[in-house]
Amino acid sequence: MHHQRRMSRRVRTLLAEAETWCDQERGRRTQLAHHLNVSLPAVSAWFREYRKPHPAKQPTAEQVLGIQEFLAQQAQRQKQHPRERFPSFDVAIPVAATATPGMPRETDALLAELKRWCDAQRGRRARLPREISVPPQLVTEWFAGRKTPTWEQGLRIQSFLDQHREDQNV
Secondary structure (H helix, E strand, O other), X not given: OOXXXXXXXXXXXXHHHHHHHHHOOOOHHHHHHHHHOOOHHHHHHHHHHOOOOOOOOOOEHHHHHHHHHHHHHHHHHXXXXXXXXXXXXXXOOOHHHHOOOOOOOHHHHHHHHHHHHHHOXXXXXXXXXXXXXXXXXXXXXXXXXXXXXXXXXXXXXXXXXXXXXXXXXX
């Protein structure tokens, strides 16, 4: 049985914005796919699926952040050069090439903090999946580096960690 997840309104809006940008000029989907270091069919599947109530394909949290970054870069370029038309492949830079060497990605840092929270006290690893509404096996997959949280799961993790930071400061 394949479990289909809901997609947040924010992610749907972002994908709609990305699709609109891509549809304005030939080659832009390919440019976006190169920037995210994913296949063109993956980007097309996200655009096809985001309108459905339970999309079978959706970007990971890391990919959503990459889409946001990419659209912001394109908006900045357009603002700096409003009349200039950019060739399709002039800014196709894989995400890995833009990361600062030696610095963890945002998702990696979030998962590292979550793991530290779990390891700090007995029983927390068992309690965590209930608190962020995910299967226990998924937490194991995240910590092993075999899976990455979706955008929605990343938001729940961030909210969970924020709450526990506040509890410690009280």
